[in-house]
Amino acid sequence: MTLPPAFWTYLKVVLLVALVPAIVGFVVVLAERRLMGFMQARLGPNRVGPQGTLQGLADLLKLVTKEDITPSRAEKAVHSLAPVLAVIPALTALSVIPFGPPVRVGRTVVPLWVADVNIGLLFLLAITSIGVYGIILGGWSSNNKYSLLGGLRSAAQLVSYEVPMGLALVSVLLMTRSLSLVQSVRRQEAMHLWFVFPGLLAFFIYFVAGVAETNRNPFDLPEAESELVSGFNTEYSGVKFAFFFLGEYTAMIIISCVAVTVFFGGWLPPFPNVKALEFLWQVPPALWFLAKVAAFLFAYIWFRSTFPRYRFDQLMALGWKWLIPLALTNILLVAFAILLTPGWTTGLVWLGWTLGVLFVLAYLAAKLRQKLARRERLAAEPHPVEG
Protein backbone atom coordinates (compact mmCIF):
# COMPACT_ATOMS: atom_id res chain seq x y z
CA MET A 1 0.00 0.00 0.00
CA THR A 2 1.37 3.40 -0.89
CA LEU A 3 0.18 6.36 1.09
CA PRO A 4 -0.91 9.49 -0.80
CA PRO A 5 1.69 12.29 -0.90
CA ALA A 6 -0.73 14.56 0.95
CA PHE A 7 -0.49 12.24 3.94
CA TRP A 8 3.26 12.74 4.17
CA THR A 9 2.85 16.50 3.88
CA TYR A 10 0.37 16.58 6.74
CA LEU A 11 2.56 14.32 8.82
CA LYS A 12 5.56 16.53 8.21
CA VAL A 13 3.60 19.67 9.04
CA VAL A 14 2.60 18.14 12.35
CA LEU A 15 6.01 16.70 13.17
CA LEU A 16 8.42 19.29 11.84
CA VAL A 17 6.47 22.50 12.20
CA ALA A 18 4.39 21.92 15.31
CA LEU A 19 6.24 19.32 17.34
CA VAL A 20 9.86 20.24 16.73
CA PRO A 21 9.66 23.77 18.18
CA ALA A 22 7.67 22.49 21.15
CA ILE A 23 10.15 19.74 22.01
CA VAL A 24 13.24 21.78 21.18
CA GLY A 25 11.68 24.65 23.11
CA PHE A 26 11.39 22.51 26.24
CA VAL A 27 14.97 21.37 25.87
CA VAL A 28 16.27 24.87 25.21
CA VAL A 29 14.41 26.41 28.15
CA LEU A 30 15.89 23.84 30.49
CA ALA A 31 19.32 24.01 28.87
CA GLU A 32 19.28 27.78 29.08
CA ARG A 33 18.46 27.88 32.77
CA ARG A 34 20.88 25.14 33.70
CA LEU A 35 23.78 26.27 31.52
CA MET A 36 23.37 29.86 32.67
CA GLY A 37 23.42 28.49 36.19
CA PHE A 38 26.63 26.61 35.49
CA MET A 39 28.24 29.70 34.01
CA GLN A 40 27.32 31.60 37.17
CA ALA A 41 28.88 28.84 39.33
CA ARG A 42 25.53 27.54 40.56
CA LEU A 43 23.44 24.51 39.67
CA GLY A 44 20.25 25.83 38.08
CA PRO A 45 16.89 24.08 38.36
CA ASN A 46 17.45 20.37 39.06
CA ARG A 47 14.44 19.42 41.18
CA VAL A 48 11.66 18.51 38.72
CA GLY A 49 12.47 15.06 37.42
CA PRO A 50 16.00 13.66 37.16
CA GLN A 51 18.41 16.57 36.77
CA GLY A 52 15.43 18.88 36.22
CA THR A 53 14.46 17.35 32.89
CA LEU A 54 10.76 17.94 33.45
CA GLN A 55 11.20 21.61 34.29
CA GLY A 56 9.72 22.65 30.94
CA LEU A 57 6.60 20.64 31.62
CA ALA A 58 6.26 22.20 35.06
CA ASP A 59 6.68 25.68 33.59
CA LEU A 60 4.06 24.94 30.95
CA LEU A 61 1.63 23.64 33.56
CA LYS A 62 2.15 26.77 35.62
CA LEU A 63 1.57 29.07 32.66
CA VAL A 64 -1.53 27.22 31.47
CA THR A 65 -3.18 27.25 34.88
CA LYS A 66 -2.45 30.92 35.53
CA GLU A 67 -5.19 33.50 35.27
CA ASP A 68 -5.36 35.22 31.91
CA ILE A 69 -5.35 38.93 32.70
CA THR A 70 -6.22 41.71 30.26
CA PRO A 71 -5.61 45.24 31.54
CA SER A 72 -8.91 47.10 31.94
CA ARG A 73 -8.11 49.82 29.40
CA ALA A 74 -6.27 47.62 26.95
CA GLU A 75 -7.25 47.20 23.31
CA LYS A 76 -8.82 43.80 23.90
CA ALA A 77 -8.85 42.33 20.39
CA VAL A 78 -5.31 43.41 19.55
CA HIS A 79 -4.14 42.33 22.97
CA SER A 80 -5.31 38.79 22.24
CA LEU A 81 -4.11 38.83 18.64
CA ALA A 82 -0.53 39.90 19.40
CA PRO A 83 0.76 36.65 20.94
CA VAL A 84 -0.64 34.68 18.01
CA LEU A 85 1.08 37.03 15.60
CA ALA A 86 4.32 36.41 17.44
CA VAL A 87 4.11 32.62 17.10
CA ILE A 88 2.48 31.80 13.76
CA PRO A 89 5.07 33.44 11.46
CA ALA A 90 7.88 31.78 13.38
CA LEU A 91 6.26 28.36 13.03
CA THR A 92 5.48 28.98 9.35
CA ALA A 93 9.10 29.78 8.65
CA LEU A 94 10.10 26.33 9.89
CA SER A 95 8.33 24.76 6.91
CA VAL A 96 11.10 25.66 4.45
CA ILE A 97 13.98 24.43 6.60
CA PRO A 98 15.55 21.24 5.21
CA PHE A 99 16.21 19.05 8.25
CA GLY A 100 17.89 16.33 6.20
CA PRO A 101 18.08 14.72 2.79
CA PRO A 102 15.10 12.70 1.48
CA VAL A 103 14.67 9.44 3.36
CA ARG A 104 13.18 6.21 2.02
CA VAL A 105 10.10 4.98 3.85
CA GLY A 106 8.97 1.72 2.27
CA ARG A 107 8.72 2.51 -1.41
CA THR A 108 8.18 6.24 -1.02
CA VAL A 109 10.94 8.78 -0.86
CA VAL A 110 10.08 11.41 1.74
CA PRO A 111 12.08 14.65 1.83
CA LEU A 112 12.69 15.98 5.35
CA TRP A 113 11.31 19.41 4.58
CA VAL A 114 7.73 20.51 4.21
CA ALA A 115 8.31 22.66 1.14
CA ASP A 116 11.31 23.41 -1.04
CA VAL A 117 10.33 26.95 -1.93
CA ASN A 118 12.51 28.30 -4.72
CA ILE A 119 12.64 31.69 -3.02
CA GLY A 120 13.28 30.09 0.37
CA LEU A 121 15.59 32.75 1.80
CA LEU A 122 13.33 35.62 0.73
CA PHE A 123 10.36 33.78 2.18
CA LEU A 124 12.19 33.34 5.47
CA LEU A 125 13.22 36.99 5.72
CA ALA A 126 9.69 38.09 4.89
CA ILE A 127 7.88 35.74 7.23
CA THR A 128 10.17 36.15 10.24
CA SER A 129 9.83 39.92 9.96
CA ILE A 130 6.09 39.62 10.54
CA GLY A 131 6.82 38.29 14.01
CA VAL A 132 7.76 41.78 15.16
CA TYR A 133 4.15 42.88 14.67
CA GLY A 134 3.27 40.63 17.57
CA ILE A 135 5.73 42.48 19.76
CA ILE A 136 4.76 45.98 18.63
CA LEU A 137 1.02 45.33 18.84
CA GLY A 138 1.43 43.58 22.17
CA GLY A 139 3.34 46.54 23.54
CA TRP A 140 0.90 49.07 22.17
CA SER A 141 -2.34 47.33 23.09
CA SER A 142 -1.32 46.84 26.73
CA ASN A 143 -1.93 50.53 27.47
CA ASN A 144 1.32 50.63 29.38
CA LYS A 145 4.09 53.11 28.63
CA TYR A 146 6.92 50.71 29.34
CA SER A 147 5.40 48.06 27.10
CA LEU A 148 4.95 50.60 24.33
CA LEU A 149 8.59 51.63 24.64
CA GLY A 150 9.60 47.99 24.41
CA GLY A 151 7.55 47.51 21.27
CA LEU A 152 8.97 50.63 19.66
CA ARG A 153 12.52 49.61 20.45
CA SER A 154 11.82 46.26 18.89
CA ALA A 155 10.56 47.89 15.69
CA ALA A 156 13.62 50.13 15.40
CA GLN A 157 15.91 47.22 16.10
CA LEU A 158 14.29 45.02 13.50
CA VAL A 159 14.42 47.68 10.80
CA SER A 160 18.09 48.32 11.53
CA TYR A 161 19.25 44.73 11.59
CA GLU A 162 17.15 43.36 8.74
CA VAL A 163 19.42 45.30 6.38
CA PRO A 164 22.81 43.84 7.36
CA MET A 165 21.22 40.41 7.63
CA GLY A 166 19.87 40.60 4.09
CA LEU A 167 23.18 41.97 2.80
CA ALA A 168 25.07 39.17 4.53
CA LEU A 169 22.84 36.62 2.85
CA VAL A 170 23.37 38.31 -0.54
CA SER A 171 27.03 37.33 -0.46
CA VAL A 172 25.95 33.75 0.15
CA LEU A 173 23.59 33.96 -2.81
CA LEU A 174 26.61 34.78 -4.95
CA MET A 175 28.11 31.44 -3.93
CA THR A 176 24.88 29.43 -4.08
CA ARG A 177 23.33 30.97 -7.18
CA SER A 178 19.91 30.04 -5.73
CA LEU A 179 17.54 31.29 -3.07
CA SER A 180 16.36 27.77 -2.28
CA LEU A 181 17.65 26.41 1.02
CA VAL A 182 17.81 22.85 -0.28
CA GLN A 183 19.83 24.03 -3.28
CA SER A 184 22.17 25.82 -0.90
CA VAL A 185 23.00 22.56 0.89
CA ARG A 186 23.30 20.65 -2.39
CA ARG A 187 25.65 23.31 -3.68
CA GLN A 188 27.87 23.01 -0.61
CA GLU A 189 27.86 19.25 -1.09
CA ALA A 190 28.91 19.61 -4.73
CA MET A 191 31.62 22.13 -3.92
CA HIS A 192 32.89 20.13 -0.92
CA LEU A 193 32.94 23.38 0.99
CA TRP A 194 30.99 24.87 3.84
CA PHE A 195 30.11 28.44 2.94
CA VAL A 196 31.15 29.68 6.37
CA PHE A 197 34.73 29.38 5.19
CA PRO A 198 34.65 31.96 2.40
CA GLY A 199 31.72 33.68 4.09
CA LEU A 200 33.37 34.22 7.47
CA LEU A 201 32.43 37.89 7.53
CA ALA A 202 28.96 37.19 6.17
CA PHE A 203 28.38 34.60 8.86
CA PHE A 204 29.53 36.92 11.60
CA ILE A 205 27.23 39.68 10.37
CA TYR A 206 24.35 37.28 9.90
CA PHE A 207 24.65 35.85 13.39
CA VAL A 208 24.98 39.20 15.13
CA ALA A 209 21.96 40.47 13.20
CA GLY A 210 20.15 37.23 13.99
CA VAL A 211 20.73 37.62 17.71
CA ALA A 212 19.49 41.19 17.43
CA GLU A 213 16.39 40.18 15.47
CA THR A 214 15.38 37.58 18.02
CA ASN A 215 15.67 40.22 20.75
CA ARG A 216 18.13 38.17 22.73
CA ASN A 217 21.03 39.37 24.88
CA PRO A 218 23.03 41.45 24.34
CA PHE A 219 20.36 43.04 22.14
CA ASP A 220 17.35 42.41 24.39
CA LEU A 221 16.29 46.04 24.55
CA PRO A 222 12.59 45.34 23.92
CA GLU A 223 12.51 43.22 27.07
CA ALA A 224 15.21 44.91 29.13
CA GLU A 225 14.00 43.62 32.48
CA SER A 226 15.96 46.18 34.43
CA GLU A 227 14.72 49.23 32.50
CA LEU A 228 11.30 48.38 31.10
CA VAL A 229 9.99 45.84 33.62
CA SER A 230 10.25 43.17 30.89
CA GLY A 231 8.93 45.49 28.18
CA PHE A 232 6.33 44.45 25.69
CA ASN A 233 5.13 41.42 27.65
CA THR A 234 4.63 43.11 31.03
CA GLU A 235 0.84 42.96 30.82
CA TYR A 236 0.68 39.37 29.60
CA SER A 237 0.13 36.28 31.69
CA GLY A 238 -0.79 32.66 31.31
CA VAL A 239 -1.09 31.13 27.86
CA LYS A 240 -0.60 34.43 26.04
CA PHE A 241 2.72 34.92 27.76
CA ALA A 242 3.64 31.35 26.91
CA PHE A 243 2.95 32.17 23.26
CA PHE A 244 5.41 35.06 23.32
CA PHE A 245 7.91 32.75 24.93
CA LEU A 246 7.37 30.08 22.29
CA GLY A 247 7.65 32.72 19.57
CA GLU A 248 10.98 33.94 20.87
CA TYR A 249 12.42 30.46 21.14
CA THR A 250 11.12 29.41 17.73
CA ALA A 251 12.72 32.51 16.24
CA MET A 252 15.99 31.46 17.86
CA ILE A 253 15.63 28.01 16.38
CA ILE A 254 14.97 29.43 12.93
CA ILE A 255 17.95 31.77 13.00
CA SER A 256 20.10 28.80 14.04
CA CYS A 257 18.58 26.55 11.37
CA VAL A 258 19.20 29.09 8.61
CA ALA A 259 22.74 29.69 9.81
CA VAL A 260 23.38 25.94 9.72
CA THR A 261 21.74 25.47 6.33
CA VAL A 262 23.37 28.40 4.60
CA PHE A 263 26.77 28.56 6.25
CA PHE A 264 27.43 25.22 7.90
CA GLY A 265 26.45 22.75 5.21
CA GLY A 266 23.01 21.83 6.52
CA TRP A 267 22.92 18.08 6.99
CA LEU A 268 26.48 17.54 5.70
CA PRO A 269 29.09 16.20 8.12
CA PRO A 270 32.06 18.42 9.00
CA PHE A 271 34.98 18.78 6.57
CA PRO A 272 33.25 17.42 3.45
CA ASN A 273 36.54 17.93 1.56
CA VAL A 274 38.78 15.69 3.69
CA LYS A 275 38.96 12.10 2.48
CA ALA A 276 40.10 10.69 5.82
CA LEU A 277 36.90 11.82 7.50
CA GLU A 278 34.55 10.03 5.15
CA PHE A 279 33.34 7.72 7.91
CA LEU A 280 31.44 10.72 9.28
CA TRP A 281 28.94 10.20 6.47
CA GLN A 282 27.72 7.08 8.27
CA VAL A 283 25.95 9.21 10.89
CA PRO A 284 22.34 9.99 9.87
CA PRO A 285 22.44 13.44 8.19
CA ALA A 286 19.50 14.75 10.21
CA LEU A 287 21.57 14.19 13.36
CA TRP A 288 24.36 16.37 11.99
CA PHE A 289 21.78 19.05 11.37
CA LEU A 290 20.40 18.82 14.88
CA ALA A 291 23.87 18.80 16.42
CA LYS A 292 24.81 21.97 14.56
CA VAL A 293 21.57 23.69 15.53
CA ALA A 294 22.21 22.68 19.13
CA ALA A 295 25.66 24.26 18.92
CA PHE A 296 24.10 27.52 17.78
CA LEU A 297 21.50 27.48 20.53
CA PHE A 298 24.35 26.92 22.97
CA ALA A 299 26.06 29.99 21.55
CA TYR A 300 22.87 31.98 22.15
CA ILE A 301 22.85 30.90 25.79
CA TRP A 302 26.56 31.54 26.14
CA PHE A 303 26.16 35.07 24.79
CA ARG A 304 23.26 35.69 27.10
CA SER A 305 25.21 34.82 30.20
CA THR A 306 28.28 36.74 29.07
CA PHE A 307 27.46 40.04 27.39
CA PRO A 308 25.84 43.03 29.05
CA ARG A 309 23.04 44.82 27.20
CA TYR A 310 23.82 47.46 24.57
CA ARG A 311 22.67 51.01 25.05
CA PHE A 312 20.13 52.04 22.41
CA ASP A 313 22.45 54.42 20.53
CA GLN A 314 25.22 51.82 20.63
CA LEU A 315 22.84 49.32 19.13
CA MET A 316 22.00 51.66 16.27
CA ALA A 317 25.67 52.58 15.77
CA LEU A 318 26.67 48.93 15.57
CA GLY A 319 23.97 48.16 13.02
CA TRP A 320 24.31 51.16 10.73
CA LYS A 321 27.95 52.22 11.09
CA TRP A 322 29.61 48.83 11.38
CA LEU A 323 27.57 45.92 10.12
CA ILE A 324 26.11 47.47 6.97
CA PRO A 325 29.42 48.83 5.59
CA LEU A 326 31.05 45.53 6.55
CA ALA A 327 28.35 43.57 4.73
CA LEU A 328 28.70 45.70 1.60
CA THR A 329 32.48 45.25 1.64
CA ASN A 330 31.99 41.55 2.04
CA ILE A 331 29.71 41.37 -1.00
CA LEU A 332 32.39 43.08 -3.07
CA LEU A 333 35.09 40.73 -1.75
CA VAL A 334 33.07 37.63 -2.55
CA ALA A 335 32.06 38.94 -5.97
CA PHE A 336 35.67 39.71 -6.90
CA ALA A 337 36.85 36.37 -5.55
CA ILE A 338 34.39 34.60 -7.83
CA LEU A 339 34.94 36.86 -10.86
CA LEU A 340 38.70 37.16 -10.89
CA THR A 341 39.58 33.48 -10.57
CA PRO A 342 38.86 30.58 -12.92
CA GLY A 343 36.15 28.19 -11.80
CA TRP A 344 33.75 28.87 -8.97
CA THR A 345 35.50 27.37 -5.98
CA THR A 346 39.15 28.47 -6.21
CA GLY A 347 38.57 32.12 -5.48
CA LEU A 348 36.27 31.31 -2.59
CA VAL A 349 38.80 28.97 -1.00
CA TRP A 350 41.50 31.61 -1.34
CA LEU A 351 39.21 34.23 0.13
CA GLY A 352 38.45 31.94 3.05
CA TRP A 353 42.12 31.30 3.78
CA THR A 354 43.01 34.99 3.49
CA LEU A 355 40.24 36.16 5.79
CA GLY A 356 40.86 33.37 8.30
CA VAL A 357 44.61 33.86 8.48
CA LEU A 358 44.29 37.64 8.64
CA PHE A 359 41.82 37.39 11.51
CA VAL A 360 43.92 34.92 13.47
CA LEU A 361 47.03 37.07 13.01
CA ALA A 362 45.19 40.23 14.05
CA TYR A 363 43.74 38.47 17.08
CA LEU A 364 47.12 37.14 18.18
CA ALA A 365 48.66 40.58 17.73
CA ALA A 366 45.91 42.20 19.79
CA LYS A 367 46.26 39.55 22.47
CA LEU A 368 50.02 39.99 22.61
CA ARG A 369 49.63 43.75 22.89
CA GLN A 370 47.14 43.28 25.71
CA LYS A 371 49.52 40.98 27.59
CA LEU A 372 52.50 43.33 27.15
CA ALA A 373 50.47 46.35 28.21
CA ARG A 374 49.32 44.49 31.29
CA ARG A 375 52.86 43.48 32.23
CA GLU A 376 54.02 47.09 31.78
CA ARG A 377 51.21 48.38 33.98
CA LEU A 378 51.97 45.85 36.68
CA ALA A 379 55.67 46.72 36.60
CA ALA A 380 54.91 50.43 36.92
CA GLU A 381 52.57 49.97 39.87
CA PRO A 382 54.11 49.72 43.33
CA HIS A 383 54.01 46.17 44.53
CA PRO A 384 51.27 45.43 47.09
CA VAL A 385 52.51 45.49 50.68
CA GLU A 386 54.76 42.55 51.53
CA GLY A 387 55.18 40.86 54.90
Added chain:
Amino acid sequence: MALKKWLDRITLLDLFDGLSVTGRHLLKKKVTIEYPEQKKLPSDRFRGMFRLDEERCIKCTLCAIECPINIIYIDWHNEKDEQNKSVKVLDRFDVDLKRCMFCQLCEEACPTVPKSIWLTTKTYEMAAYDRNESLYLDIRKLTDWREAPNVKPFTVVERG
Protein backbone atom coordinates in the same frame (compact mmCIF):
# COMPACT_ATOMS: atom_id res chain seq x y z
CA MET B 1 47.10 54.45 20.32
CA ALA B 2 44.09 54.72 18.05
CA LEU B 3 45.42 51.90 15.91
CA LYS B 4 45.82 49.65 18.93
CA LYS B 5 42.25 50.35 19.99
CA TRP B 6 41.01 49.54 16.50
CA LEU B 7 42.92 46.28 16.53
CA ASP B 8 41.21 45.33 19.80
CA ARG B 9 37.86 46.30 18.37
CA ILE B 10 37.93 44.49 15.05
CA THR B 11 39.31 41.32 16.61
CA LEU B 12 36.58 41.41 19.29
CA LEU B 13 39.27 40.88 21.88
CA ASP B 14 37.16 41.84 24.89
CA LEU B 15 34.20 39.78 23.74
CA PHE B 16 36.33 36.65 23.42
CA ASP B 17 37.84 37.33 26.84
CA GLY B 18 34.36 37.54 28.30
CA LEU B 19 33.28 34.34 26.61
CA SER B 20 36.33 32.53 27.96
CA VAL B 21 35.46 33.60 31.50
CA THR B 22 31.93 32.20 31.31
CA GLY B 23 33.26 29.17 29.45
CA ARG B 24 35.63 28.40 32.30
CA HIS B 25 32.88 28.79 34.86
CA LEU B 26 30.75 26.32 32.92
CA LEU B 27 33.24 23.58 33.79
CA LYS B 28 34.17 24.76 37.28
CA LYS B 29 32.96 23.19 40.49
CA LYS B 30 29.68 24.78 41.54
CA VAL B 31 29.31 26.61 44.83
CA THR B 32 25.70 25.60 45.45
CA ILE B 33 24.97 23.53 48.55
CA GLU B 34 21.79 21.53 47.99
CA TYR B 35 20.47 22.16 51.47
CA PRO B 36 18.44 19.27 52.77
CA GLU B 37 20.80 16.74 51.19
CA GLN B 38 24.01 18.64 51.78
CA LYS B 39 24.75 20.82 54.77
CA LYS B 40 27.48 23.28 55.43
CA LEU B 41 29.27 22.77 58.74
CA PRO B 42 28.86 25.99 60.73
CA SER B 43 32.01 27.68 61.98
CA ASP B 44 33.17 27.13 65.56
CA ARG B 45 31.83 30.48 66.77
CA PHE B 46 28.47 30.06 65.02
CA ARG B 47 25.64 31.05 67.38
CA GLY B 48 22.82 28.56 67.15
CA MET B 49 20.55 26.61 69.45
CA PHE B 50 20.88 26.92 73.28
CA ARG B 51 22.09 24.23 75.57
CA LEU B 52 22.17 24.26 79.40
CA ASP B 53 24.17 22.12 81.82
CA GLU B 54 22.16 22.10 85.02
CA GLU B 55 24.95 20.64 87.19
CA ARG B 56 27.51 23.24 86.19
CA CYS B 57 25.07 26.09 86.69
CA ILE B 58 25.61 27.98 89.97
CA LYS B 59 22.22 29.76 89.76
CA CYS B 60 23.84 33.18 89.83
CA THR B 61 21.26 34.53 87.31
CA LEU B 62 23.94 36.64 85.63
CA CYS B 63 22.74 35.44 82.25
CA ALA B 64 19.22 36.60 83.00
CA ILE B 65 20.52 39.97 84.16
CA GLU B 66 22.76 40.38 81.13
CA CYS B 67 20.04 39.49 78.65
CA PRO B 68 19.18 42.76 76.84
CA ILE B 69 15.53 41.83 76.28
CA ASN B 70 14.97 39.86 79.47
CA ILE B 71 13.85 36.58 77.99
CA ILE B 72 15.65 34.30 80.47
CA TYR B 73 13.51 33.48 83.52
CA ILE B 74 15.23 31.81 86.47
CA ASP B 75 13.65 30.75 89.84
CA TRP B 76 15.52 28.75 92.52
CA HIS B 77 15.24 27.74 96.15
CA ASN B 78 17.64 26.41 98.84
CA GLU B 79 17.75 22.74 99.80
CA LYS B 80 19.88 20.64 102.17
CA ASP B 81 21.84 17.82 100.60
CA GLU B 82 23.16 14.61 102.28
CA GLN B 83 26.02 16.42 104.06
CA ASN B 84 23.50 18.96 105.33
CA LYS B 85 24.98 21.60 103.05
CA SER B 86 22.79 24.26 101.52
CA VAL B 87 22.53 24.00 97.72
CA LYS B 88 20.55 26.00 95.24
CA VAL B 89 18.06 24.06 93.17
CA LEU B 90 16.48 25.39 89.98
CA ASP B 91 12.71 25.63 89.91
CA ARG B 92 12.59 27.20 86.54
CA PHE B 93 15.06 28.02 83.77
CA ASP B 94 13.10 29.23 80.76
CA VAL B 95 14.34 30.86 77.56
CA ASP B 96 11.72 32.54 75.39
CA LEU B 97 13.50 31.54 72.19
CA LYS B 98 11.00 33.14 69.84
CA ARG B 99 12.25 36.57 70.89
CA CYS B 100 15.91 35.65 71.18
CA MET B 101 18.31 37.48 68.87
CA PHE B 102 21.23 35.11 69.48
CA CYS B 103 23.51 37.87 70.78
CA GLN B 104 25.40 35.40 73.00
CA LEU B 105 25.63 37.90 75.88
CA CYS B 106 24.20 35.31 78.29
CA GLU B 107 27.01 32.92 77.44
CA GLU B 108 29.61 35.67 77.90
CA ALA B 109 28.15 36.56 81.29
CA CYS B 110 28.28 33.01 82.60
CA PRO B 111 31.08 32.80 85.23
CA THR B 112 31.54 29.02 85.23
CA VAL B 113 34.34 27.28 83.34
CA PRO B 114 33.27 25.75 81.05
CA LYS B 115 30.13 27.77 80.42
CA SER B 116 26.86 26.42 81.76
CA ILE B 117 24.76 27.99 79.05
CA TRP B 118 26.13 28.16 75.53
CA LEU B 119 24.97 28.76 71.97
CA THR B 120 27.87 27.34 69.98
CA THR B 121 26.13 24.04 69.39
CA LYS B 122 26.21 24.40 65.56
CA THR B 123 22.53 23.50 65.56
CA TYR B 124 20.28 25.80 63.62
CA GLU B 125 17.39 23.67 62.42
CA MET B 126 14.62 24.64 64.84
CA ALA B 127 11.81 25.90 62.64
CA ALA B 128 8.37 25.26 64.16
CA TYR B 129 4.75 25.69 63.23
CA ASP B 130 3.74 27.35 66.53
CA ARG B 131 5.72 30.02 68.35
CA ASN B 132 4.51 29.80 71.89
CA GLU B 133 4.78 26.06 72.45
CA SER B 134 7.80 24.98 70.42
CA LEU B 135 9.93 28.07 70.75
CA TYR B 136 9.59 28.43 74.50
CA LEU B 137 12.30 26.33 76.14
CA ASP B 138 12.20 25.08 79.73
CA ILE B 139 14.88 23.13 81.63
CA ARG B 140 13.87 19.84 80.09
CA LYS B 141 14.12 21.12 76.56
CA LEU B 142 17.34 23.04 77.24
CA THR B 143 19.18 20.11 78.73
CA ASP B 144 17.83 17.41 76.45
CA TRP B 145 16.81 18.28 72.89
CA ARG B 146 14.86 15.05 72.59
CA GLU B 147 12.23 16.84 74.66
CA ALA B 148 12.06 19.60 72.06
CA PRO B 149 10.98 17.79 68.92
CA ASN B 150 11.41 20.79 66.61
CA VAL B 151 15.11 21.01 67.34
CA LYS B 152 17.20 18.89 65.01
CA PRO B 153 20.79 18.56 66.20
CA PHE B 154 23.30 19.22 63.46
CA THR B 155 24.39 16.15 61.55
CA VAL B 156 27.45 16.39 59.36
CA VAL B 157 26.58 15.89 55.71
CA GLU B 158 29.56 16.17 53.43
CA ARG B 159 29.28 18.47 50.45
CA GLY B 160 28.96 16.43 47.29
